Amino acid sequence: MQPFRAEVEQRFRDLRDRIVAGLEALEPAGAKFNRRAWQRPGGGGGEMSELRGELFEKGGCNFSAVSGERYPFVPEGEGAPAAEELQGKPFFAAGVSLVMHPHNPFVPVVHMNVRYLAVGSDVEWFGGGMDLTPFKPFAEDTAHFHGVLQKVCGPERYARFSRWAKEYFFIKHRNSERGVGGIFFDYLRGKEDGAFAFAVGDSFLPAYAPIVEKRRGLRFSEADRAAQLRWRGRYVEFNLLYDRGTIFGLKSGGNPDAIFMSLPPLVSW
């Protein structure tokens, strides 16, 4: 492995450790993420960390670093390298991915991912994103979340990447956004883009934890809970039908248990 890959891998591990510690600190009765390493038959592997807590009914924060002989994905979207640059070439992919499903319907679901990809010997990029999916949106929470993202992105990137999130986190068959948006970016190939991706990762806790603290005490009814379970169906639909990370993971022979950690603990249709 090239030295840069080893360094990137270590930085993702460290990011994961900081986030896991920050989320565990929110759990009232000391629930901890349960870590499990997995190996990918084709090369590499990862460490999944799953939380089944009191505040978080289910959450996952996964680190992975996989490599393979043939990049299995057709690139799509703004800034994507040409198909010929990628198809059939050896690849390396590393990143951190998290989704948290709180028990209380008034605490929003959140997703964050940052990733590094290298394909062949010339093409490499960073990608990622973060979005908030409240069952019942509070304008003040949306403003806080986007405010943190605005700060980490700066105005130009925020304008581009929040528009990209609006398009990406969109449930086409329901003609509806998944939640209240956030940022999404991919194929960032500039010199400073690694630093930016890691800064996004480190903005997750300040963007999310204050919202959790503000909403965790709200009381909810059985009807709210039933509506939350139905509403979670949309999250499953998005992840299995449209989400690039899920589809990349499954097509590249990733571990289904790690990939489906993003799915809610209990869902109704």
Add this chain to the structure above:
Amino acid sequence: MQPFRAEVEQRFRDLRDRIVAGLEALEPAGAKFNRRAWQRPGGGGGEMSELRGELFEKGGCNFSAVSGERYPFVPEGEGAPAAEELQGKPFFAAGVSLVMHPHNPFVPVVHMNVRYLAVGSDVEWFGGGMDLTPFKPFAEDTAHFHGVLQKVCGPERYARFSRWAKEYFFIKHRNSERGVGGIFFDYLRGKEDGAFAFAVGDSFLPAYAPIVEKRRGLRFSEADRAAQLRWRGRYVEFNLLYDRGTIFGLKSGGNPDAIFMSLPPLVSW
């Protein structure tokens, strides 16, 4: 509409009526399917019928007959017409589709579909299938189900179509069949294939109802129920990631509520 299309449409409606009546007769406390018509903005529509009963926690038996200006699907699999014969041409699609999710974990989930497609002025075919997905398979139930299918297919078709089902109802990312199989067929363009497709539709009740009667009284524990909810996740994964009907429906602007009637009522991951 051509006279043949109107006739096919009526035959599918009648098939739906017979099946709905047969399934309602199994419900112990008189639960009935709830029918709702829907219109497709691009042309046609359907009638969904949903059951929320005591025996069947959730079930759907949908009739649809939709048409559109451009066939939205890339044909794939054994016997598929060439892409040029289909792409961008006007189409008509009609059929009946059902999925039943029993409450008792020992009563198997079942799926059945028969459909007719016409694309452009020259290409038309029948397709369909039926498969059984028991949480805990009983060899005797599997033998009964396949026995009925063997009879309606005859030996040559049964050999081909049950092999096709093994390939089709396969959850690739879990490297596992969805259940204990059944039959799957598509692109049947012979003169007698319409009669065959409707015979398959009418074999559904004799294939399934005796299994329901045999297993409905079995007692189950809370642990069985929890395991059933986790196991149902595989069904969702299959339908959203691989199922042609679901993907065709969503891509052709079908009604998501009708399409997702196939999804289990309560699922855990």
